[in-house]
Amino acid sequence: MTSLPLSPRETARRRLLDALRREGPMARVEIGQHLGMSPASVSELAATLLDEGVLVAEDSPDQSPGLLRGRPKTRLYFAETLGSVVGVWTGFNRIELRLVDSAGRTRASRHVERPLRNLGGEELMDVLAHTIAAFAEESGARDVKAVGLACQGYVDTRDGIVAWSPVLGTRDLPLAAGLRQRLGKPVLMENDASAMAFAIAQRNADLRSGRTACLMVGDGVGLGFLIQGELYRGARFGGSEFGHVRLRRSGPQCRCGGRGCIEAYLADYALHRDAQLIDHRPAPTLLLPGEEAMGAIVEQARAGDPALVNLFHAAGEVLGDAVGILIQTLEPDHIVICGPGTRAMDLLRPSFEAALESQTIPELRALATIHVVESSMDLLTEGVVMQALRELDLDLARLKAA
Amino acid sequence: MTSLPLSPRETARRRLLDALRREGPMARVEIGQHLGMSPASVSELAATLLDEGVLVAEDSPDQSPGLLRGRPKTRLYFAETLGSVVGVWTGFNRIELRLVDSAGRTRASRHVERPLRNLGGEELMDVLAHTIAAFAEESGARDVKAVGLACQGYVDTRDGIVAWSPVLGTRDLPLAAGLRQRLGKPVLMENDASAMAFAIAQRNADLRSGRTACLMVGDGVGLGFLIQGELYRGARFGGSEFGHVRLRRSGPQCRCGGRGCIEAYLADYALHRDAQLIDHRPAPTLLLPGEEAMGAIVEQARAGDPALVNLFHAAGEVLGDAVGILIQTLEPDHIVICGPGTRAMDLLRPSFEAALESQTIPELRALATIHVVESSMDLLTEGVVMQALRELDLDLARLKAA
DNA sequence: TTGATTTATTCAAGCTGTGAATAAAGTGCA
DNA sequence: TGCACTTTATTCACAGCTTGAATAAATCAA
Numbered sequence: 001m002t003s004l005p006l007s008p009r010e011t012a013r014r015r016l017l018d019a020l021r022r023e024g025p026m027a028r029v030e031i032g033q034h035l036g037m038s039p040a041s042v043s044e045l046a047a048t049l050l051d052e053g054v055l056v057a058e059d060s061p062d063q064s065p066g067l068l069r070g071r072p073k074t075r076l077y078f079a080e081t082l083g084s085v086v087g088v089w090t091g092f093n094r095i096e097l098r099l100v101d102s103a104g105r106t107r108a109s110r111h112v113e114r115p116l117r118n119l120g121g122e123e124l125m126d127v128l129a130h131t132i133a134a135f136a137e138e139s140g141a142r143d144v145k146a147v148g149l150a151c152q153g154y155v156d157t158r159d160g161i162v163a164w165s166p167v168l169g170t171r172d173l174p175l176a177a178g179l180r181q182r183l184g185k186p187v188l189m190e191n192d193a194s195a196m197a198f199a200i201a202q203r204n205a206d207l208r209s210g211r212t213a214c215l216m217v218g219d220g221v222g223l224g225f226l227i228q229g230e231l232y233r234g235a236r237f238g239g240s241e242f243g244h245v246r247l248r249r250s251g252p253q254c255r256c257g258g259r260g261c262i263e264a265y266l267a268d269y270a271l272h273r274d275a276q277l278i279d280h281r282p283a284p285t286l287l288l289p290g291e292e293a294m295g296a297i298v299e300q301a302r303a304g305d306p307a308l309v310n311l312f313h314a315a316g317e318v319l320g321d322a323v324g325i326l327i328q329t330l331e332p333d334h335i336v337i338c339g340p341g342t343r344a345m346d347l348l349r350p351s352f353e354a355a356l357e358s359q360t361i362p363e364l365r366a367l368a369t370i371h372v373v374e375s376s377m378d379l380l381t382e383g384v385v386m387q388a389l390r391e392l393d394l395d396l397a398r399l400k401a402a
Numbered sequence: 403m404t405s406l407p408l409s410p411r412e413t414a415r416r417r418l419l420d421a422l423r424r425e426g427p428m429a430r431v432e433i434g435q436h437l438g439m440s441p442a443s444v445s446e447l448a449a450t451l452l453d454e455g456v457l458v459a460e461d462s463p464d465q466s467p468g469l470l471r472g473r474p475k476t477r478l479y480f481a482e483t484l485g486s487v488v489g490v491w492t493g494f495n496r497i498e499l500r501l502v503d504s505a506g507r508t509r510a511s512r513h514v515e516r517p518l519r520n521l522g523g524e525e526l527m528d529v530l531a532h533t534i535a536a537f538a539e540e541s542g543a544r545d546v547k548a549v550g551l552a553c554q555g556y557v558d559t560r561d562g563i564v565a566w567s568p569v570l571g572t573r574d575l576p577l578a579a580g581l582r583q584r585l586g587k588p589v590l591m592e593n594d595a596s597a598m599a600f601a602i603a604q605r606n607a608d609l610r611s612g613r614t615a616c617l618m619v620g621d622g623v624g625l626g627f628l629i630q631g632e633l634y635r636g637a638r639f640g641g642s643e644f645g646h647v648r649l650r651r652s653g654p655q656c657r658c659g660g661r662g663c664i665e666a667y668l669a670d671y672a673l674h675r676d677a678q679l680i681d682h683r684p685a686p687t688l689l690l691p692g693e694e695a696m697g698a699i700v701e702q703a704r705a706g707d708p709a710l711v712n713l714f715h716a717a718g719e720v721l722g723d724a725v726g727i728l729i730q731t732l733e734p735d736h737i738v739i740c741g742p743g744t745r746a747m748d749l750l751r752p753s754f755e756a757a758l759e760s761q762t763i764p765e766l767r768a769l770a771t772i773h774v775v776e777s778s779m780d781l782l783t784e785g786v787v788m789q790a791l792r793e794l795d796l797d798l799a800r801l802k803a804a
Numbered sequence: 805t806t807g808a809t810t811t812a813t814t815c816a817a818g819c820t821g822t823g824a825a826t827a828a829a830g831t832g833c834a
Numbered sequence: 835t836g837c838a839c840t841t842t843a844t845t846c847a848c849a850g851c852t853t854g855a856a857t858a859a860a861t862c863a864a
Contacts, residue, residue: 008821008851029811038853043813070810071860154765163765171765210637223731234733235612235769245730246723246761248651258761321648328647329625329731331636359648359660363556363565363573367637410820410852431842440822445844472841473829 006397009045012037014397016045017054020077021104021390022208022229025058027073046076053079054396078103083145085392086136087385089192089377090128090151092117092167092219092288097135098381099144104389108139109378121170121178128175129182147179147187148388150195150380152220157238160189164241166220166255188388191239192380193222194231199383200336200373201226207371210333213326215242217319217341218377219288220255221263225330231387243267247321265318266341268294271311275300278307291340298344309347316348320355327360327368338373345372408799411447414439416799418447419456422479423506423792424610424631427460429475448478455481456798480505485547487794488538489787491594491779492530492553494519494569494621494690499537500783501546506791510541511780523572523580530577531584549581549589550790552597552782554622559640562591566643568622568657590790593641594782595624596633601785602738602775603628609773612735615728617644619721619743620779621690622657623665627732633789645669649723667720668743670696673713677702680709693742700746711749718750722757729762729770740775747774 006014019034020026026034032042049055058075082102089096093115099108112131116124128149136144153165160176162168176187190198197214201207208229216222221243225232234240243263244256251260252270264270272289275297301308323335337345356365408416421436422428428436434444451457460477484504491498495517501510514533518526530551538546555567562578564570578589592600599616603609610631618624623645627634636642645665646658653662654672666672674691677699703710725737739747758767 012851027811039812040814040854041852044852047813069808069862071812073811154763164763235735237733237766240730240733242730244761244763245727247649256763261761325647325727326731328642328644329728331639331642333637359646359663361556361566361646361658364639414820429842441843442823442845443821446821449844471831471839473843474831475842 004398007399010397010399012041013045013049013399014394016042016049017078017393017397018390020055021386021393022202023205025075025077027075029073031076050076052396054082055079080105081143082396083143083392084141085146085148085385085388086132086141086144087148087381087383087388088128088132088150089195089380089384090116090149090167091377095128095131096378096381097132098378098385099136099139099141100385100389102145102389102392104386106382107141108135109381110135111378116167118169121168121173121175124168124173125175125178125182129179132179132183144185145392146388147183147185148190148381148384149175149179149187150190150192150384151175152192152222152241154237154241155189155191155239156236157189157191157233158236160187162189163237188384188391190384190387191222191224191237191241192216193242194224194239195380195383195387196222196338196375197224197226197239197336197383198231198387199379200338200375201229202383202386204371207334207336211330212334212336213330213332213368214336214338215319215322215326216339217266217337218268218339220267221322221341223326225332242322245322245325247318262318262322265315266322268340271297271315271344274311275308278311294340294343298347301344301347312344312347313351315344316351317355319348320352320357321359323352323370324356324359327356327364331364332368335368335370336373337370338375340377342372342374406800409801412799412801414443414447415451415801416796418444418451419480419795419799420792422457423788423795424604425607427477427479429477431475433478452478454798456484457481482507483545484798485545485794486543487548487550487787487790488534488543488546489550489783489785489790490530490534490552491597491782491786492518492551492569493779497530497533498780498783499534500780500787501538501541501543502787502791504547504791504794506788508784509543510537511783512537513780518569520571523570523575523577526570526575527577527580527584531581534581534585546587547794548790549585549587550592550783550786551577551581551589552592552594552786553577554594554624554643556639556643557591557593557641558638559591559593559635560638562589564591565639590786590793592786592789593624593626593639593643594618595644596626596641597782597785597789598624598740598777599626599628599641599738599785600633600789601781602740602777603631604785604788606773609736609738613732614736614738615732615734615770616738616740617721617724617728618741619668619739620670620741622669623724623743625728627734644724647724647727649720664720664724667717668724670742673699673717673746676713677710680713696742696745700749703746703749714746714749715753717746718753719757721750722754722759723761725754725772726758726761729758729766733766734770737770737772738775739772740777742779744774744776 015035028042028046032039055076056079080101080103084099084101087098095112097110100106152167154163162173162175164171176189179187193216196216212226214224223240223242231238244261246260247262248260252264254261254264269288301312417437430444430448434441457478458481482503482505486501486503489500497514499512502508556565564575564577566573578591581589595618598618614628616626625642625644633640646663648662649664650662654666656663656666671690703714
């Protein structure tokens with residue numbers, strides 16, 4: 001995790017490893033084409049990395065369909081034995097866990113239902129550390145090299161501090177340091193929308209070219225932004241709590257304390273609360289509804305309940321405005337809408353498209369293709385684990401002093 | 403203007419030239435420190451560039467204050483004789499022109515009052531080409547190597563096409579190609595807010611580190627975004643017509659056809675129109691008021707006219723919302739508010755700050771320092787000229803085939 | 805079995821960047 | 835005036851890195 005400058009050869013090694021992480025197993029020729037390196041260079045680098053045991057060569061040639069002439073490619077990939085990584089996502093009342101080996105293969109995963117809201121900082125770190133350690137133990141992982149943690153809020157990725165999070169009562173919680181102390185492993189942190197964006201781009205090469213803005217709608221509304229497949233980093237935080245952009249001067253209450261935020265229309269808690277209000281149910285709450293509760297609301301709206309239809313109509317309009325702002329500000333090549341909120345995309349779409357069209361000129365709108373990705377939340381751990389693996393790869397790229 | 407890949411040495415030459423353009427004349431040691439190059443490398447590169455006549459060494463040692471011991475630095479800079487560049491900005495009824503030599507020194511500048519709105523594409527290109535040629539002629543420039551053109555609207559910088567501009571009736575005007583044909587010189591185009599952002603960062607080294615969002619308020623509202631001093635490029639256009647982000651669902655009319663856009667509150671034409679409406683003057687117009695008219699409105703508001711105070715109050719609030727969105731989306735290190743609109747910053751400030759505070763958490767707001775830069779519009783030509791010079795430097799960085 | 809085809813390796817050569825030694829160009833002071 | 839000192843610039847041999855070309859390897863097709 002040090003940051004000594006890399007020598008030219010180390011940089012080349014890093015680029016090679018990065019390409020393999022991004023694109024998966026590749027033959028030497030393919031690596032060369034990807035990186036604009038000569039076959040000679042790739043061969044030399046690969047030989048060393050194979051020697052060191054960082055990479056392994058594929059046994060079965062596993063020919064791709066098409067012409068089968070010539071010497072078959074032997075693809076290279078990371079060894080599985082370089083140590084594993086645990087990826088964690090903390091939601092309001094749920095912890096997702098995933099164990100992957102150094103080849104990126106998931107070895108175990110599970111989730112724990114556990115309300116995390118309103119825990120104090122120390123208490124939260126105790127719970128998390130205990131949960132992570134127990135998970136690693138149960139999964140028989142003896143070689144955990146790092147922990148990656150995604151959570152909602154403004155996350156200082158460099159120092160591992162959560163400046164503010166809807167989950168936490170505390171501000172400026174040094175979560176990474178606290179967990180590192182308890183677990184004895186380096187802990188890398190990431191905003192959850194960023195982790196999601198990264199994971200989705202990992203699975204779709206298209207999204208790794210140009211600029212990709214990834215709007216995650218669910219518990220809240222987050223934004224992860226990728227430039228050429230790399231997470232955009234702002235002045236301090238990665239990712240954005242984009243949901244707290246205020247789009248309406250006087251709108252429904254948001255859990256940030258303000259009114260008229262994007263979240264206050266689109267997030268699960270907001271839709272659920274407003275649906276309750278319609279039915280004259282007891283005091284509206286900001287607590288997170290479960291998937292069943294949300295599913296019921298969506299079904300009721302699909303069945304034609306006019307008040308609920310209106311709710312989704314307003315939400316779609318806000319979503320359209322939000323995407324319009326992203327297009328006008330970032331001018332991305334791709335917009336991804338993901339997260340549990342996509343469950344109601346059919347209900348949101350008409351007003352979403354109308355709002356988007358009404359505020360962007362066609363030339364601009366045409367630039368961004370809009371992808372709706374029905375991603376499940378366990379992708380989050382995938383994203384953060386990939387980031388942690390890449391961080392560990394940095395050490396692998398370093399040449400041991402002779 | 404070709405884009406052959408540069409060899410390593412050519413890349414080093416390019417970096418050296420770029421550093422000199424950015425930072426101004428520098429001694430070899432300083433260049434080395436800036437670029438992390440060894441003195442030996444700088445010396446070698448500089449010798450070649452001096453040989454080729456691209457750079458010249460300073461005669462007068464011109465010691466900086468402080469210790470005067472040791473061999474004095476001899477600073478290097480671009481020769482003046484490598485050809486000049488004309489920079490142009492087209493406003494609604496004004497053309498700004500600037501001639502600089504290859505050392506970046508302004509040799510002549512002027513502006514022409516000429517309504518450009520509602521001209522057809524061909525006609526506009528004729529007028530511009532004629533104006534530029536006449537200016538170069540008058541200024542005695544025999545060696546114009548390129549023309550840089552900044553204008554409002556969505557500008558495709560790569561192909562030199564104006565997809566949409568408030569100045570133009572036409573869409574997708576191939577302005578660069580048309581001018582190139584008429585003038586026989588390469589023409590580089592840029593969105594005007596981008597040009598302004600670049601020029602301002604050129605004068606303030608702070609703004610060249612990290613991320614800088616530059617909001618230009620004047621005829622319209624544009625956004626130029628810099629990452630590490632380089633202009634951020636979206637999928638197709640540079641810069642953003644950020645003014646057409648819709649912040650109020652039903653607000654005043656904007657010249658884009660919509661309602662409630664940022665511009666419709668903040669731009670000169672909007673303030674002027676609304677001020678007229680208050681006085682029950684004849685039909686409101688979207689034409690651009692002059693500086694005198696705007697000055698009068700501002701003075702009246704400063705004198706306490708309550709309706710006008712309200713107008714600026716509303717505008718400041720919109721500006722605060724706009725900056726809030728920028729902070730939450732881009733998380734910049736610097737925010738620059740510039741352009742003629744800053745003339746009323748004192749009137750805007752209270753509601754600006756209130757709006758900004760009400761929608762960003764303190765941790766986030768604290769990251770971005772806000773600079774109000776009272777820039778005049780002739781900075782625009784400076785920005786676009788610097789960009790054009792850098793483009794020409796690319797050719798100078800190339801080694802002639804032996 | 806031979807030829808064709810594609811992938812991988814080897815090796816010498818060339819380009820680049822660097823450290824160390826050296827030269828250069830001044831100031832400060834006796 | 836001259837010598838010590840300091841900082842800047844250049845030179846040069848050398849090491850690191852990448853590459854092109856030649857060669858080897860592995861397979862299919864006939």
